[in-house]
Amino acid sequence: MSQLPRASLGRVLEDLGATLLDLVHGSVSAESIGGIAFHDPHDEPGLPPRALVLGVGVRDTADIVALLRSSGAEGAVGLVVRAPVFLDDLVRSAVEESGVALLALTRGASWAQLAALLRSMVSQGDVGDTGPETLGGMPSGDLFALANAVAALVDAPVTIEDPDSRVLAFSGRQDEADESRVETILGRQVPERYARMLSAQGVIRNLHRSEQPVYVQPPDEHNDFSVPRVAVAVRAGDEFLGSIWAAVRRPLTPDRSRAFCDAAKLVALHMLRLRAGADVERRLRTELVGTALEGGTGARDSLSRLGLADQPLVVLALVPVSDGADRSSVAAERQRLSDALAMHLSAVQASSAVALLGDVTYGLLPVTGDDGDARAVRVAGGFLDRIGERVPALVGVSPVAATVSELATARTSADRALRVLRGGRGGARRVARLIDVHTEAMLLELRDTVAARGDAPSGPVAKLLAYDAEHSANLVETLAAWLDAFGDVVAAAAALHVHPNTFRYRLRRLAELGEIDLTDPDARLGAMLQLRVFGPG
DSSP: OOOOOOOBHHHHHHHHBTTTEEEEESOOOOSBOOEEEEOOTTOOOOOOTTEEEEOTTOOSHHHHHHHHHHHHHTTOOEEEEESOOOOOHHHHHHHHHHTOEEEEEOTTOOHHHHHHHHHHHSOOSOOSOOOOOEETTEETTOHHHHHHHHHHHHTSOEEEEOTTOBEEEEOSOGGGSOHHHHHHHHHTBOOHHHHHHHHHTTHHHHHHHOSSOEEEOOOTTOTTOOSOEEEEEEEETTEEEEEEEEEOSSOOOHHHHHHHHHHHHHHHHHHHHHHHHHHHHHHHHHHHHHHHHHOSTTHHHHHHHHTOTTSOEEEEEEEEOOOSOOHHHHHHHHHHHHHHHHHHHHHHOTTOEEEEETTEEEEEEEOOSTTHHHHHHHHHHHHHHHHOTTSOEEEEEOOOBOSGGGHHHHHHHHHHHHHHHHTTOSTTOSEEEGGGSHHHHHHHHHHHHHHHHTOOOOHHHHHHHHHHHHHTOOHHHHHHHHHHTTTOHHHHHHHHTOOHHHHHHHHHHHHHHHTOOTTOHHHHHHHHHHHHHHSOO
8 A cells, every 4th residue: 555655854844834833943854753742741652753742731941841851762853832932051952962853833823733734744553565656746645745836836825625625735935825824724724704705706616617727806805815816626527626726916827827727637636546545544454453353363463564563452442322313324423433533542642543343443552551441441531521422422441452362352351341331231431341340241141141042030030020910019129129238128118119018028928929038048149140131121
């Protein structure tokens, strides 16, 4: 499988510099970035090799110095903190000693925007074979490089946008445009007020219909939209894939208009390649995760290709709580949840792997320390809190699998915990380990065995069930309440809202009719198991 070329720190600064990032101090390495990592002062997940660390909330000089040194010890290439950054001797010395370049994120840009842009430039978690390809002389799928090439053709800063006016990539020289362009890039989306204005002027309609570039004159009422635009549609046959927008001072010449149209055809090829590549990579990742979870001879090779070999792993098993919607919408919801979990886990641990297998999404989360499964519970709970109640979901968490041979057992453990949650037997839990719901899991499995053999209630319980059915009595309910209360008649009577003397009479009556010795512990255990196994649900 081909992959996007890995970007270096120099490439990141070249594409995002002046608009989002500034180099505060340090040398820019030409070595490729190995991954993006968020700094968490309350956790130590470990960094991928040659990481670019995002220091969210790191402001004090002492904290910046400490993070530079710790990141340098783990081989990071850069640290991003929020501007403004006070560069004193301590910070300068820490940069030089650690070898970690210090960058500043411009005020007004969100960390989520930066992370999304960086991940679109940096290939993480490569799957399968690596074989760079080119389309039209450009690295396949590299929309940022393509945006810069188009900008050179039309001599203007450009953006490449999807059909919903979300920014997929942008060129350099954005400082030559206006405030509306800067706002668009920072938000990675054309602001709503401009989208409405373009729609009202018929620009969007003309863009969808025309094969030629569409020129847009700035409106008088928007002072921050002062530079004219020229846009061209990006199509694959009749499908509208997106558009290219250039901020120009005057209409394009005929030669540049032709070049702009030709560039749109090349952009279409790259966008199609990205879409196809994402589908192929998803299928391959699904196959590798499935093979790893099954165990056997191919598991180690699959983990190696996923970049997870020789790491302790926790298996997460996730399902949405379906509300009876049609099958197509449920399938789409499962895929959206799977993609959301993949993004969440990649922020926690860049080398995580996620795949949708059947109706369950499985995540492989590398962990460290003795409390790896407890940390995975916190990660899963944080994910469910983020997606909110709009898409309710349940997660089973496995114990830590220290070796490849333990991974299949870990998957089974996560499945068993998830089954309890799906059956509504986990109480208010949304996330559970097997040790949290072990009794409920064993009862479910005992029910499976009984159902497979075709067993039915027998002995005293069968007699009491028959008597209740014939006489509309409540003897089985009385026995269950007494067993649940450990023989405390007062508590059991209160649970059934009857007088204790009435309860004692029923208890004597069921002992006689069911021929059960309530003083015999084996008889009590047998009755309790039958009531649990053959009871409602």
